[in-house]
Amino acid sequence: MRKNIVAGNWKMNLTLQEGVALAKEVNSRVAATTTKCQVILGTPFVHITEVVKTVDNAKVQVAAQNCANKVSGAFTGEVSAAMVKSTGANWVILGHSERRAYYGETAAILKEKTDLALANDLQPIFCVGEVLAEREAEKHFEVVKQQLADSLFHLTADQFKKIVIAYEPVWAIGTGKTASPAQAQEIHAFIRSLISEKYGKEIADDTTILYGGSCNAGNAKELFSNPDVDGGLIGGASLKADDFLAIITAF
């Protein structure tokens, strides 16, 4: 079902105590608004259990930032989709460009992670996006198309309905350089057209497509006013309650 979603990706920031304090503040401040937006906190693994207990407002849910591409067993340091689900989290961020670039996550690995997330009733927030050189060479459409085809388009229609897409141009992540509202709308509409070709218009219209990359209190309203931008995946600005709340209430 297409929804407005603002998801924070805390990345490798905040101690457990800082994370719980932030979650508590976001939870109570969201409860005090009239927002219909689904808020998601993407916390480090070790924070999830406590943050799940902290967010008692139905508008705020919790995501892991990753899960393993294996079911269980001798995979030191890994955390399975079933383990994430057992904490009470409902979501998992997959395919983030930092995981692809620094931890060698290939399209094939991401396909396995997506399948395991869905099999364990976790909803993936699946990230796609091009690097600067690809944007400059005008290859961004091709890159995003390939990422979707490689890791998601094997899913059945019923499975695909659980996916939220996050378009995150790598050149905009943590750089202060945001895609213009027109650039975001153009590629979001393109992503929706690909989903429509593969799964039909009804599913495409129901898919939530988020924008991520230096989205902040100052630019969220303009980005979210585009018909195909259904919300944001927020890094730096999700670490401060004031900034994150300003983005949530930008709808």
Ligand SMILES: O=C(CO)COP(=O)(O)O
């Ligand atoms: O990577 C991001 C969210 O997943 C975006 O990060 P920033 O909002 O810090 O640019």
